[in-house]
Amino acid sequence: MSFDHPSFGRIDESRTIIFDTTLRDGEQSPGFSMNLEEKLRMAESLSDLGVDVIEAGFPVASKGDFESVNEIAKVVRDSVVCALARSGGKNDIQAAGEAIAPAERGRIHNFISTSPLHMKYKLRMEPETVLEIITEGNRKARQYTDDVEWSAEDGSRTEPDFLCRCVEAAIRAGATTINIPDTVGYATPEDMERIFSMLRTRVPGADEVIFSAHNHNDLGLAVANTLASLRGGARQIECTINGIGERAGNAALEEIVMAIRTRHDQFPYRNRIVTEKLLRLSRMLATTTGFDVQPNKAIVGRNAFAHESGIHQDGVLKNAATYEIMMPESVGWSKSSLVMGKHSGRAAFRDKLVALGYGTLGDNQLNEAFSRFKDLADRKKVVYDEDIIALVDDEVRDHARIRFLSLEVSAGSKRQAEATLEIEVDGELVESTANGNGPVDAEFNAIRSAFPHEARLALYSVGAVTEGTDAQARTSVRLEEDGKLVDGQGADADTVVSAVRAYVHALNKLLVKRTRAEPEAIGA
Numbered sequence: 001m002s003f004d005h006p007s008f009g010r011i012d013e014s015r016t017i018i019f020d021t022t023l024r025d026g027e028q029s030p031g032f033s034m035n036l037e038e039k040l041r042m043a044e045s046l047s048d049l050g051v052d053v054i055e056a057g058f059p060v061a062s063k064g065d066f067e068s069v070n071e072i073a074k075v076v077r078d079s080v081v082c083a084l085a086r087s088g089g090k091n092d093i094q095a096a097g098e099a100i101a102p103a104e105r106g107r108i109h110n111f112i113s114t115s116p117l118h119m120k121y122k123l124r125m126e127p128e129t130v131l132e133i134i135t136e137g138n139r140k141a142r143q144y145t146d147d148v149e150w151s152a153e154d155g156s157r158t159e160p161d162f163l164c165r166c167v168e169a170a171i172r173a174g175a176t177t178i179n180i181p182d183t184v185g186y187a188t189p190e191d192m193e194r195i196f197s198m199l200r201t202r203v204p205g206a207d208e209v210i211f212s213a214h215n216h217n218d219l220g221l222a223v224a225n226t227l228a229s230l231r232g233g234a235r236q237i238e239c240t241i242n243g244i245g246e247r248a249g250n251a252a253l254e255e256i257v258m259a260i261r262t263r264h265d266q267f268p269y270r271n272r273i274v275t276e277k278l279l280r281l282s283r284m285l286a287t288t289t290g291f292d293v294q295p296n297k298a299i300v301g302r303n304a305f306a307h308e309s310g311i312h313q314d315g316v317l318k319n320a321a322t323y324e325i326m327m328p329e330s331v332g333w334s335k336s337s338l339v340m341g342k343h344s345g346r347a348a349f350r351d352k353l354v355a356l357g358y359g360t361l362g363d364n365q366l367n368e369a370f371s372r373f374k375d376l377a378d379r380k381k382v383v384y385d386e387d388i389i390a391l392v393d394d395e396v397r398d399h400a401r402i403r404f405l406s407l408e409v410s411a412g413s414k415r416q417a418e419a420t421l422e423i424e425v426d427g428e429l430v431e432s433t434a435n436g437n438g439p440v441d442a443e444f445n446a447i448r449s450a451f452p453h454e455a456r457l458a459l460y461s462v463g464a465v466t467e468g469t470d471a472q473a474r475t476s477v478r479l480e481e482d483g484k485l486v487d488g489q490g491a492d493a494d495t496v497v498s499a500v501r502a503y504v505h506a507l508n509k510l511l512v513k514r515t516r517a518e519p520e521a522i523g524a
Contacts, residue, residue, distance in 0.1 A: 053236075107147040215238075
């Protein structure tokens with residue numbers, strides 16, 4: 001295979017295009033909404049990472065989505081900026097075309113369901129009608145850009161003969177990338193390899209387009225299915241940072257890229273990803289969304305290169321390769337032994353933040369974080385990396401209509417708990433006092449009094465950031481309003497303060513969610 005692509009020039013068998021959909025499919029996850037500034041920062045970081053295509057959003061879904069795609073198209077120059085659209089949507093393709101207009105390289109990604117189940121119950125269309133929409137949608141998309149991608153939603157459950165007809169129709173209508181998603185995470189690696197091999201063999205013009213794999217993780221097979229898709233002939237990988245996405249998520253970018261790099265004997269493909277920046281971007285996303293990476297997450301989890309077993313420790317000390325198949329530094333981990341404490345200065349703190357992946361903090365955020373660090377260091381003998389990450393996370397989140405200022409709580413076994421709270425709402429100081437069945441109930445009642453709302457508390461959990469009685473508490477809060485779920489997190493050496501920080505974080509995210517219309521029938 002060797003041909004010219006409108007955005008990437010000459011394509012050959014060794015080239016693998018990394019298509020990141022963190023800002024589109026990833027953001028559809030309950031609680032993962034981002035505001036414009038956060039999306040811009042994430043898009044620029046994805047481009048800096050070496051991502052080839054950034055799917056920036058679904059412009060027709062809301063004014064906010066259109067604006068975010070349009071603004072990303074203005075600032076990103078080293079990556080293709082992609083907008084999602086339904087092939088048969090009334091205004092979808094026009095909105096996508098207008099949103100990507102400022103981009104140096106822009107793509108429209110249009111889709112329609114092709115499986116019998118989806119066509120019968122979701123679309124309520126006959127197969128011939130779907131074929132007509134595929135042709136019409138791709139022709140319309142080509143009026144805005146030469147780089148057009150078409151997706152067969154629920155492609156892995158589509159009848160092979162009909163899938164071939166759909167792909168052929170899309171190619172004839174001008175699609176330059178063909179995506180076959182495992183939309184519901186049902187397929188196995190053997191299924192995905194077989195589908196791509198079949199399409200490349202049977203469909204006329206298949207050797208003049210890029211085939212793309214988009215796999216969901218409902219059975220925990222997204223990464224395996226993606227690697228199998230490469231064997232079948234796919235040369236574009238659709239994925240997200242930390243594997244975020246609807247339901248169980250998408251294939252994780254960092255896992256796929258490192259699998260290719262580590263097992264190049266099995267996957268002899270090249271890409272542009274600067275792997276040393278993977279950890280920084282993983283942490284940036286976790287900070288922005290408020291969702292921590294699980295400790296045993298491959299590549300970027302904090303236990304990914306940790307060894308507790310004595311046998312393992314002995315082996316690693318003698319030769320790291322005995323139990324490590326990649327160098328920690330290759331994905332951005334640092335072996336820094338710098339101990340932070342109350343005598344550490346601003347310069348050392350800044351250096352530590354850079355090492356932990358927070359090199360983009362503004363002066364105000366840095367000052368606030370340093371102030372909280374010094375306060376924490378006065379209470380703890382040793383401040384661990386995890387402590388710094390937890391407190392800095394609160395400062396770099398950008399959902400800022402409501403800001404926590406102070407809290408006083410009185411409670412005990414002989415009296416009802418009372419909380420006095422100060423918050424800032426749209427720049428104005430608001431004070432509130434409330435009682436409750438315990439200190440947390442009292443402070444949450446105080447928040448409701450200071451900022452009235454009808455959101456329901458769906459989850460409240462507390463854990464320790466590190467070990468010891470002086471450890472910071474990390475609190476998670478989930479709020480639900482009209483079917484919308486948002487999660488907030490907060491950390492503090494005082495458990496009740498961490499709870500308020502988490503609640504305020506969740507409430508701010510809910511306010512962002514209120515301003516966005518929920519996209520209808522988003523697929524892939």
